[in-house]
Amino acid sequence: MNPSTLSDHDLHLYTKSSVIEEKISTLKVLKFLVEVHRRKLFIDFGYSTLLKYMVQELCYSEAESWTRIQAMKLILELPSVEKKIEEGKMSLSNAAILKDAIRHNLSAKNEIVSLALKNSELPARAFKKLLDPVIRVKSVVLSERLLIKMAKIQKGMSEIELIESLVDEKIRSLQFQKELRTSKKPCSNSRYISKGVQQKLFLRSSYQCEHVDKNGKRCQEKRNLQHDHIHPYALGGSNSASNIRFLCSGHNQRRAFKTYLPSK
Numbered sequence: 001m002n003p004s005t006l007s008d009h010d011l012h013l014y015t016k017s018s019v020i021e022e023k024i025s026t027l028k029v030l031k032f033l034v035e036v037h038r039r040k041l042f043i044d045f046g047y048s049t050l051l052k053y054m055v056q057e058l059c060y061s062e063a064e065s066w067t068r069i070q071a072m073k074l075i076l077e078l079p080s081v082e083k084k085i086e087e088g089k090m091s092l093s094n095a096a097i098l099k100d101a102i103r104h105n106l107s108a109k110n111e112i113v114s115l116a117l118k119n120s121e122l123p124a125r126a127f128k129k130l131l132d133p134v135i136r137v138k139s140v141v142l143s144e145r146l147l148i149k150m151a152k153i154q155k156g157m158s159e160i161e162l163i164e165s166l167v168d169e170k171i172r173s174l175q176f177q178k179e180l181r182t183s184k185k186p187c188s189n190s191r192y193i194s195k196g197v198q199q200k201l202f203l204r205s206s207y208q209c210e211h212v213d214k215n216g217k218r219c220q221e222k223r224n225l226q227h228d229h230i231h232p233y234a235l236g237g238s239n240s241a242s243n244i245r246f247l248c249s250g251h252n253q254r255r256a257f258k259t260y261l262p263s264k
């Protein structure tokens with residue numbers, strides 16, 4: 001159908017019905033994403049997170065992916081939101097903002113949700129302030145030498161994103177070392193992983209997920225790493241460094257999913 005041939009009346013009607021179709025399609029996509037997320041299907045395509053899968057495989061932008069993931073999680077948490085989105089009473093971006101507001105303000109969850117569901121449209125600006133308050137610090141002067149070093153590892157990140165990722169990495173490393181220092185050695189027949197083995201794992205993996213896909217591509221994830229016994233502990237697998245690897249939570253869950261539901 002060529003819109004330029006329609007009468008004003010029909011153009012108005014077709015535009016309205018197309019918008020309804022668009023909202024239904026959006027919800028349909030969200031429902032598929034819920035299942036992809038549940039199965040951790042993105043792992044099989046070499047992505048450690050749903051976000052990476054959506055950006056690289058489904059060609060959404062990062063912002064579009066983030067919005068859909070947050071909206072998807074909100075629907076899982078508050079099924080009544082689905083109808084609001086379908087009826088056009090809540091946009092995807094406001095659903096995402098609401099989800100983020102809840103995550104950052106668990107104590108005020110009920111208040112935020114009732115306010116959002118009562119109003120036909122979420123007062124997005126009101127929640128944005130709660131999400132990530134910005135604190136201005138005195139202007140910082142960076143030397144040229146430091147900027148050159150930063151440029152080598154920046155990989156498209158802004159200076160602020162780079163600093164945040166480096167701080168995150170330092171926090172993870174300190175956390176890991178703290179766990180090493182405080183872990184107690186329990187009885188001999190247990191899943192206890194000795195400090196020596198942990199140190200070997202840390203050095204071998206550089207604290208990065210050790211999953212390698214069938215094309216030889218290694219997972220890049222460095223957050224939420226978990227120990228995985230290659231030969232299961234329950235079947236007599238040992239606690240040696242050669243039988244243990246670091247997997248990100250996505251790869252670890254995908255492995256468990258395939259173990260328990262191998263037909264999928």
Ligand SMILES: [Zn+2]
Pocket residue numbers: 048209210211219220221247248249250251
């Ligand atoms: Zn991984």
